[in-house]
Amino acid sequence: DADVTQTPRNRITKTGKRIMLECSQTKGHDRMYWYRQDPGLGLRLIYYSFDVKDINKGEISDGYSVSRQAQAKFSLSLESAIPNQTALYFCATSRAGGEDTQYFGPGTRLTVL
Amino acid sequence: QKEVEQDPGPLSVPEGAIVSLNCTYSNSAFQYFMWYRQYSRKGPELLMYTYSSGNKEDGRFTAQVDKSSKYISLFIRDSQPSDSATYLCAMSPNTGNQFYFGTGTSLTVIP
Numbered sequence: 001d002a003d004v005t006q007t008p009r010n011r012i013t014k015t016g017k018r019i020m021l022e023c024s025q026t027k028g029h030d031r032m033y034w035y036r037q038d039p040g041l042g043l044r045l046i047y048y049s050f051d052v053k054d055i056n057k058g059e060i061s062d063g064y065s066v067s068r069q070a071q072a073k074f075s076l077s078l079e080s081a082i083p084n085q086t087a088l089y090f091c092a093t094s095r096a097g098g099e100d101t102q103y104f105g106p107g108t109r110l111t112v113l
Numbered sequence: 114q115k116e117v118e119q120d121p122g123p124l125s126v127p128e129g130a131i132v133s134l135n136c137t138y139s140n141s142a143f144q145y146f147m148w149y150r151q152y153s154r155k156g157p158e159l160l161m162y163t164y165s166s167g168n169k170e171d172g173r174f175t176a177q178v179d180k181s182s183k184y185i186s187l188f189i190r191d192s193q194p195s196d197s198a199t200y201l202c203a204m205s206p207n208t209g210n211q212f213y214f215g216t217g218t219s220l221t222v223i224p
Contacts, residue, residue: 004156033212040121042216043157043201058211090156101147102203102212104156 003027004105006091012111019078021108023091031094032074033102034058034066036087043090049074050096081112116140119202119215128224132189136202136215139183143204143213146178148187151199151217160200161187192222 004025013019023032034046035058045058047066055066063085065077078085088109092102119136126132134148145164149157161176163169163185169176175188185204189196202215 040216042119043214045211048211101145101159101162103159104149106156107154109154 004091004093004103006089006105006108008108009106010109012113013081014113015082017081017112019081019110021076021078021089021091021110023074023076023105025072025091025093025103025105027093027095027103028071029093029095029103030071031096032068033092033094034064034074034076035090035092036060036085037090037107038087046076078110078112081110083112086110086112116213117202117204117215120218121216123219123221125221125223126192128192128194128222130192130222132187132192132196132220132222134187134189134200134202134218134220136185136204137183138185138204138213140204140206140213141180141183142206145205146176146185147203147212148174148176149201149203149214151201153198157201194222194224197221 007022033048035043037043044060049068067075088107090107091105094102117138148161150160151157163176166178166180173190177186199217199219201217203212205212
């Protein structure tokens with residue numbers, strides 16, 4: 001089984017709808033992240049969480065919110081989706097201390113019409 | 114100015130060629146340097162990880178970090194068609210609070 005899973009893998013929705021993307025991990029990592037990837041812009045950090053009680057805004061948090069339900073679960077919500085939120089969304093995890101690197105999920109392709 | 118600059122390519126090479134991928138950065142606080150490989154419709158996967166300056170080799174892959182020039186490189190020897198992917202550089206400061214990614218270089222290795 002994959003260490004970092006994301007659901008759904010693909011989603012098409014309409015402007016104004018509320019959308020939740022979910023991420024689960026079995027790596028036992030404390031830190032979790034949400035990114036979006038756009039052509040020519042690379043990966044941009046939306047939110048990150050260092051533990052269950054810790055939530056931090058990233059570079060592009062406007063229009064998004066997150067919830068860290070447990071160490072292994074981190075969800076991303078679009079309160080009222082708009083077309084420029086059409087992108088590929090990735091969840092990632094890392095551990096505190098030691099080798100400082102991130103492990104990514106397979107991504108969710110979101111299209112907002 | 115972006116924290117991390119990476120030439121997007123695309124880069125196309127014949128099988129067996131040596132490939133050089135590069136990133137420059139502006140933040141002297143970066144200590145951790147990574148290269149990720151991303152196949153189409155997949156998440157990035159860690160390829161190489163380096164702390165501070167120096168070289169690291171893993172099979173056909175060599176990562177180099179030159180902190181004095183704020184420049185990192187990934188070399189791929191004897192490139193294979195299976196190396197065709199987008200390569201992302203990433204880096205973070207000591208605290209590891211945030212990772213900064215390049216935009217990625219698209220590589221195609223032609224059989």
